[in-house]
Amino acid sequence: MIPIxxxxxxxxxxxxxxxxxxxTARALKLGGAEVTAWDDNPDSVSKAAAEGIRTxxxxxxxxxxxxxxxxxxxxxxxxxxxxxxxxxxxAAGVDIVGDVELFVRERRAHAPGCPFIxxxxxxxxxxxxxxxxxxxxxxxxxxxxxxxxxxxxxxLDPPKDGRFYVVECSSYQIDLAPTLxxxxxxxxxxxxxxxDRHGTMQHYADIxxxxxxxxxxxxxxxxxxxxxxxxxxIERAGGKVTRISRRHALPYGIYAEGTKLIExxxxxxxxxxxxxxxxTLRGGHNAQNAAAAxxxxxxxxxxxxxxxAGLTSFPGLKHRMQPVGCRGNVVFVNDSKATNAxxxxxxxxSYDRIYWIAGGLPKAGGITSLTGFFPRIAKAYLIGExxxxxxxxxxxxxxxxxxxxxERAVAHAxxxxxxxxxxxxAVMLSPACASFDQYKNFEVRxxxxxxxxxxxxxxxxxxxxxxxDK
Numbered sequence: 001m002i003p004i005x006x007x008x009x010x011x012x013x014x015x016x017x018x019x020x021x022x023x024t025a026r027a028l029k030l031g032g033a034e035v036t037a038w039d040d041n042p043d044s045v046s047k048a049a050a051e052g053i054r055t056x057x058x059x060x061x062x063x064x065x066x067x068x069x070x071x072x073x074x075x076x077x078x079x080x081x082x083x084x085x086x087x088x089x090x091a092a093g094v095d096i097v098g099d100v101e102l103f104v105r106e107r108r109a110h111a112p113g114c115p116f117i118x119x120x121x122x123x124x125x126x127x128x129x130x131x132x133x134x135x136x137x138x139x140x141x142x143x144x145x146x147x148x149x150x151x152x153x154x155x156l157d158p159p160k161d162g163r164f165y166v167v168e169c170s171s172y173q174i175d176l177a178p179t180l181x182x183x184x185x186x187x188x189x190x191x192x193x194x195x196d197r198h199g200t201m202q203h204y205a206d207i208x209x210x211x212x213x214x215x216x217x218x219x220x221x222x223x224x225x226x227x228x229x230x231x232x233x234i235e236r237a238g239g240k241v242t243r244i245s246r247r248h249a250l251p252y253g254i255y256a257e258g259t260k261l262i263e264x265x266x267x268x269x270x271x272x273x274x275x276x277x278x279x280t281l282r283g284g285h286n287a288q289n290a291a292a293a294x295x296x297x298x299x300x301x302x303x304x305x306x307x308x309a310g311l312t313s314f315p316g317l318k319h320r321m322q323p324v325g326c327r328g329n330v331v332f333v334n335d336s337k338a339t340n341a342x343x344x345x346x347x348x349x350s351y352d353r354i355y356w357i358a359g360g361l362p363k364a365g366g367i368t369s370l371t372g373f374f375p376r377i378a379k380a381y382l383i384g385e386x387x388x389x390x391x392x393x394x395x396x397x398x399x400x401x402x403x404x405x406x407e408r409a410v411a412h413a414x415x416x417x418x419x420x421x422x423x424x425x426a427v428m429l430s431p432a433c434a435s436f437d438q439y440k441n442f443e444v445r446x447x448x449x450x451x452x453x454x455x456x457x458x459x460x461x462x463x464x465x466x467x468x469d470k
Contacts, residue, residue, distance in 0.1 A: 001027055002158045006105045008032030011065050013058055013094070015085040016072020017044035023152035024070055024099045025053045036061055038085075058085050063092035073098050073172035079199045098176025100169060103153045105179070111159035115300040118147075118180065119292075120169045120211050121188025121221070125149075127317045128188060128289040129168040131281075135297050135310030136164050148173060164300065171207045178210075184299040185215030186292045190226040205230070216240065217299040219292050223247045242295045246288040254295050256287035261294055273308050279323040279331065279462075280316030283350030318468050319446035321347045325453045325461045330417045332453045334468075335430035336446030341369045344432040348373040351426040355379055355413040357406065360433030360445070362386035367393050367432050374398050378425070379416055381409035385437045406438070406445070410452040427453075 004027050014025050017039035025048055028035040038058045039045050049055045069089040076083050077096070089096050107116060119129045126149050133145040144156040147167035157163065167182075174180060190205050205226045212218035213234055220231040222243045235241045243253035254263050259276040262269050273294060275281045281290050290311060297307050316322045319337040326332065333351075338344035340363045348354065348370060358367065359382045366389055380400040382390050387402045394400050403409035406429070413427045429449045431442075439445040447468055454465035463469055 001030060002103060002106055002154045002156060003031035004028045004033060004102050004106060004154070005031045006102075006109050007068065010034065010067035011036070012068050012070060013037075013061060013063070013066045013085075013089070014070040015039065015058060015083070016075050017041070017048050018072060018074065020099050020152040020154075021072035022048060022051075023155050024072075024102065026051065027099075027102070027154040028070070029053055058088065063088055063094060066092070066094050069094045069096045070102065071096055071098060071176060073170060073176060077172075077175055078203075096176065097178070098173055099152065099154050100147065100167065100173045101177040101179065103156075103165075103167070104177065104181060107159040107165070108179075108181075111161050111163070114159050114161055114163050114165065115184075116165045116167070116182045117184045117186070117296045117300060118167050118169050118182035118211055118215070119186040119188070119296075120171070120174060120208055121186070122191045124188045124285060124289045124292075125168050125170075127286065127320060128186060128292050129166055130317045131289060131293045131311075131314055132296055133166040134314050135293060135302060135307055136166065138310045138313055139302060139306040141302075169211055171204060174211050175207050179214070180211055181214045182211070182216070184217045184219060184296040185212040186219040186296055187212045187227055187230065188221045188288060188292055189224055191224065201226075209233075213237075213239065217242060217296075219244060219295040219299070221245065221288055221292065222250070222253075223288070242299070244288060244291040244295055246284045246291070254291045256284065256291060259287070261287070261291050272304060273311055275311065278312060278314065280314050280321070281311065282321065283346055285346045286321075286350075315463070315469070319442060321350065322446075322463070322468075324450050324463050324465075324468075325456075325459045327414070327456065327459050328418065329423065330414070330425045330427055332414075332459075333426050333428040333430070334446045334449050335428060336435070336442045336449060338430045338432060339363070339434050339442055341365060341367050341432045344430040345370060345373065347428060347430040348376060351424075351428065352376060353378050353420070353422060353425050355381070355417045355425065355427045357381045357383065357403075357409045357413060357427070357429045357449075358432050359383040359386040359390055360431045360435050360439075361437040362389055362433050366390065370432065371397070378420060379413070381413050383409050383431075383438070384433065386433050390432075406448055407452050410449065410456070414453075414456055 012033045014037040136143040142163045146153040148170040149168040222228045245255040261273045263272045322334040335347040381403040435445040
């Protein structure tokens with residue numbers, strides 16, 4: 001855990017005692033702050049009180065005595081309207097920050113030179129974050145991975161020289177980190193998202209821009225207009241920018257040309273890495289993720305040889321286009337994290353012939369947006385509540401069966417794929433649905449898929465079927 005020593009002896013109010021909020025309260029207390037915490041959930045308040053954290057309804061405290069207000073990222077700061085604690089803090093002139101801001105202050109105070117890579121964007125954040133951490137770890141570097149990827153940043157080991165931090169940042173976290181200053185900041189892409197919390201697309205883009213604007217090196221994907229303009233603005237202001245693209249060649253930067261990543265500078269180009277044969281980095285979207293990882297790792301002193309080795313050995317993100325087993329020319333892919341059609345599209349675009357397991361608790365729009373991928377689907381195996389709806393959408397365009405359960409779908413898809421002699425094949429769970437009709441969450445659903453694959457005859461598992469890890 002990172003003690004927040006920069007607030008030692010000062011009064012700090014905190015709202016939100018979920019996972020990251022509770023960790024923040026503990027870090028503040030450990031660093032010597034006089035923290036007063038609250039949450040709308042009585043169970044969370046009781047848990048904090050049991051840890052010795054002072055819990056008081058923040059309506060009753062003296063706000064003028066507070067040096068800082070720490071807000072959990074899940075609590076509205078601006079839209080649809082500010083949380084009542086935000087109004088109280090602003091009325092008293094108290095600055096409002098989040099846990100990522102506390103981390104960057106500790107880094108500046110104790111190890112300002114330790115490398116810090118921050119990653120944001122609408123899509124691809126988690127894969128890029130995990131890939132960078134893997135490259136650094138596999139090269140022997142002391143690497144800390146956290147943030148929006150699932151590990152609260154303040155639960156990591158404290159900053160020190162030579163320690164590398166890789167932190168995924170949501171727009172909510174960036175909005176609460178006014179002095180965010182990574183060594184390398186990555187902005188992958190921008191499409192409309194979280195507008196219920198940010199009001200407009202422009203406000204959402206402005207927040208994301210802050211991460212790269214404060215970076216020593218800004219790594220920016222320029223395949224959408226918002227990001228392209230952000231890259232231009234930062235460069236005009238004197239910032240150092242590395243552009244990346246999955247769609248077109250660049251005069252300066254790193255871009256994908258087929259499976260190769262090309263580095264361009266001053267009219268000269270060279271192949272810096274080749275993703276051919278790396279199952280965990282298939283598809284154009286992963287070419288962008290890999291280009292961003294390469295650019296960021298180069299910016300913090302990782303060699304090209306170390307980067308290439310890390311790319312080749314990357315195990316993938318669990319439940320996201322994760323190859324879990326193979327038999328003959330068939331690879332079994334766990335994409336359980338694809339809980340809607342848009343999330344399923346990258347996996348469907350990455351394989352030429354697919355035995356597709358889909359269904360669950362349907363989302364609005366179903367799978368109508370995926371019709372462009374139907375020619376890739378040899379057969380669909382439909383499960384859960386969405387089965388009838390998906391069958392109607394597939395119609396005569398794709399052969400299908402209503403399997404009902406995931407276990408039956410895996411068995412039938414594997415048997416059908418075994419009879420197919422048309423080249424490399426994928427049996428893929430990419431449900432385009434929530435899991436809640438049959439499973440507690442997408443992780444449990446993905447683990448069930450792995451277990452069913454492991455039970456097949458003559459299967460070679462690419463991961464540990466008990467843990468889901470490579």
